[in-house]
Amino acid sequence: MIDKIKELIAEAEAFKAQSKEEVEAFRIKYLGKKGLLNDYFAEFKNVANEQKKEFGQTINQLKKTAEDKVNALKEELESKEEVKGIYGDLSRPGEPIELGARHPISIVKNQIIDIFSRIGFNVSEGPEIEDDWHNFTALNLPEYHPARDMQDTFFIQTDPDILLRTHTSSVQVRYMENNKPPIRTISPGRVFRNEAISARSHCFFHQVEGLYIDKDVSFADLKQTLQYFTTELFGKSKIRLRPSYFPFTEPSAEVDVYWGLETETDYKMTKGTGWLEIMGCGMVDPNVLENCGIDSKEYSGFAFGMGIDRIALLLHQISDIRLLSENDVRFLEQFKSAL
Template identity: 85%
Template sequence: MVDKIKGYITEVENFQGKTTEEIETFRIKFLGKKGLLNEFFAEFKNVPNDQKKEFGQTINQLKNSAQAKVDELKEWLENQTEEKGIYGDLSRPGEAIEIGSRHPISIVKNQIIEIFSNIGFNVSEGPEIEDDWHNFTALNLPEYHPARDMQDTFFIQTNPEDILLRTHTSSVQVRYMEDNKPPIRTISPGRVFRNEAISSRSHCIFHQVEGLYIDKDVSFADLKQTLLYFTKQLFGKSKIRLRPSYFPFTEPSAEVDIYWGLETETDYRITKGTGWLEIMGCGMVDPNVLKNCNIDPNEYSGFAFGMGIERIAMLLYQIGDIRMFYENDVRFLKQFKSVL
């Protein structure tokens, strides 16, 4: 019986199939459910014990040889067969590959990051699900502070600890100050959440970029020059103004306007005839915030600023409805191209 199997091994090694049908017939003969291998395995129980080892090894050799031969011939046949319709007419024109577009929010965010990276700001990120300390208390917004009413918050858990969706990326700045010693120069881009009604000018989900600079002898003049540099780089505008405002975590605080101009009808419409556009808030970091983050306010000072990416994108691309950013309309998204 062993000699018979060895004869089949020789037959396998000498087989040369030229077509798919020949290879399939060969496979069925040896490897099929009713093939020779199954017959030999069924005969194994009738083999004397002293011959079982040699018999089993010879069957396995036949099985491996047959499988290797089938794989070898199939690969050879595939290499010999040209796929029609793919390589048939090499002179035919190619099909254009459609290149995707970046989302306008991503384009503007990357532009802002690049501008501040050029003057030494790094990028810091943090969790979107925050606790009360990092989102409110550390930022000079203790419990029952009236300024908390300015931000309609999505709370996830209220006991034993308030867990919420962050309402600003200032929470990232708190975490960064806790983990890093001055000098600090960082921007924190990210998605934030407010429990607000959705309209053409507001949304419950939007994106911010907030900046923070802390070092010795940082002044309001440093803040103004930094923002002037930013507006020149992003908008090409060299005229800004700072109006007094209020933010719990900065003192003094200001709103930043740029002079957009009144050259077109659109300029009159978006600036309401004034020529000025508000783009962000800013101010000097409140000493209480520094204390909460274990930074000595007697030795260090700093400034912070923050802007909405959607608002900047709406200005740059003259988009009239913030909801368009979230509808995933391909016709809208295809309009935006960028290498950033």
């Protein structure tokens, strides 16, 4: 009888199956309630005492061999099914690729660039770490000029002449130094000011500044350019220009667009007036032209500058400017459908 059990062990070890049904039949044959193992365990009492030890060890070996075979075959078949499920059906739709989203700052910046490119403005860029000449002095802000206090500046501690640019007007200075009129360019970029961080302001933000230099450029040209821009970007043509002061333009003005008071965010952004200040502008001061090597008697021009962040808050009804720099994926995913 022991020899018969050993034959069954060899048979179990050699068994192969192509389906789960065959494995189940094998399990029932050996391990089922009416299987071979139960028959041999029942026969144990009839075995002679001197053979019981060997008989019991052989039965246990058969049981272990059968159980191991069942588990191995099940794992093998399940693995094949998984591979087939993934790669076997070529008609299955492809794995969806998670799409990224443009940042709202990039969306608005690209819209602004597109609008001005239609009327001949190119794009110029410059360094974020700037020197005093390009950021201040060339723009009619000599050392100790009181207007420098209008901009709280981050200076590089090791060199007081090097700083983080406070506006992208420094790019315009570099452009005028290296290009002859006519000049028609916009300068988008990040700027830095030592200001308290709140829902409405940050220590770094983004600007687009524009410059047009040519013969016989007038304030009327500036106004019509801004009228075109606000109509294209906001779909609203009602603007107002309020007299203001900037050291590098004369005369100077603040530009407001009438947005209305339709939502709670509109009330917060416009302080309940419906008017939103979007940029400063003016005619380029002759001193600035001369500092950049342009004859102010032959050429004139206008300049303007706007904050991209504030426009993004308005267009996308965002109530807190800090959301733009926190890199919260939940916030950014809202802009997947934007341009």
